[in-house]
Amino acid sequence: MGILVDDRRPAFESWLENKLRDLPAGFAGETERWIRALHHGGPRHTARTRSTTAHYLNAVRPLLTTWAERYDHLREVTRDDVLAVLEPFHGDRRRTVLIALRSLFAAAxxxxxxFRNPTSRIRVGQRAGRVLQPLAPDHVQRTITAAARPADPLILALASIHAARPGGICDLLLDDIDLGNRRLTIAGRTRPLDEMTRRALLHWLDYRRTRWPTTVNPHLLVNMRTALTTGPVSSYWLNTTFRGHEATLDRLRMDRQLEEALTHRADPLHLALVFGIDEKTAIRYANSARQLLTTAAECETSG
Structure with a gap:
């Protein structure tokens, strides 16, 4: 009705103030501008999530506190100072800290x-390639057992059969479903509609029609909140049932792509065509599948 004046202080403001309270002005001022730019976005970059901004600030705050014991301003930090604080870190931790520092000094x-970015010419390095491992059957079974909501079987089918990302599942529209031609469009990519997904889809559509017969929401998945609007469900709602399990929706999606790589001779081109993933991701899955197949063959030979 336009008569409510919400004068509550945003939680972000209190959080940021607490994080920067112990830093001198020469460090706190520019760090605050950097975090606000990340959080709110700008004309040349999108806003980051609260978790991302918190992750970046938590990565650099101990380093800023250390430098603040010797310096009064961020501009006094040298390249040698950056190398010194990076020395104890290795692997992904070093990568995360350096990326956050680069972002901070680039903004400054x-x-x-x-006057000069002290992180220039310090190489981040390639992320160490990890061999992706398939999910254990009991982990998958526990997730299936936990699927209690009417929409959960369909959500599981989309993630574990079609390797759909949570965001793509949330954005699915009713118009993306072609039951007559047995086609399904996810994130702009049309795929065949298998029988298991089709059964889960029909069950959900029947429930949706009975539960919310007058909703005008064009999205396939709706809940009590979004049935009154036209927006998609949230990723938080989508993952509610599966949170805390080993076989999360993301892990199920990855497991499906790894399974495809194992059954099609670790061909990255095939993976890119089937799932619409970029070449680096396809090569990563293909390399993991190749190593798993090689290990299995060696075990058989030695046995």
Missing amino acids: KKNGAV
């Missing part, structure tokens, strides 16, 4: 707060 240089 852009704003004229520092």
Whole structure:
């Protein structure tokens, strides 16, 4: 009705103030501008999530506290200082800290707060390639057993059979379903509609029609909140049932792509065509499948 004035202080403001309270002004001021730019976005970059901004700030805050014991301003930090604080870190932790520092000093240089970016020419390095492992059958079974909501069987089918991302599942529209031609369009990519997914889909559509017969929401998945609007369900709602299990929706999606790589001779081109993933991701799955197949063959030979 336009008569409510919400004067509550956003939680983000209190969180940021607590994080920067112990830093001197020469560090806190530019760090605050950087975090606000990440959180709110701008004309050249999208806003980051609260978890991402928190992750970045938590990564650099201990380093800023250490430098603040010797310096009064961020511009006094040198390349040797950056290398010194990076020395104890290895692997993904070092990568995360360096990426956060690069982001901070790049923003500070852009704003004229520092004369030179001390993180320049410090290589992040390639992420160490890990061999993806298939999910254990009992982990998958526990997730299937936990599927209690009417929409859960369909959500599981989309993730474990079609390797759909949670965001793609949330954005699915009723118009993306072609039951007559047995086709399904996920994230702009049309796929054949298998029998298991079709049964889960029909069951959900029947429930949706009975539960919310007058909703005008065009999305395939709706809940008590979104049935009154036209927006999609949230990823939080989508993952509610499966949170805390080993076989999450993301893990099921990855397991499906790994299974495809194992059954089609670790061909990255085939994976890119089937799932619409980029070449680096396809090569990663293919390499993992190749190593798993090689290990299995060696075990058989030695046995």
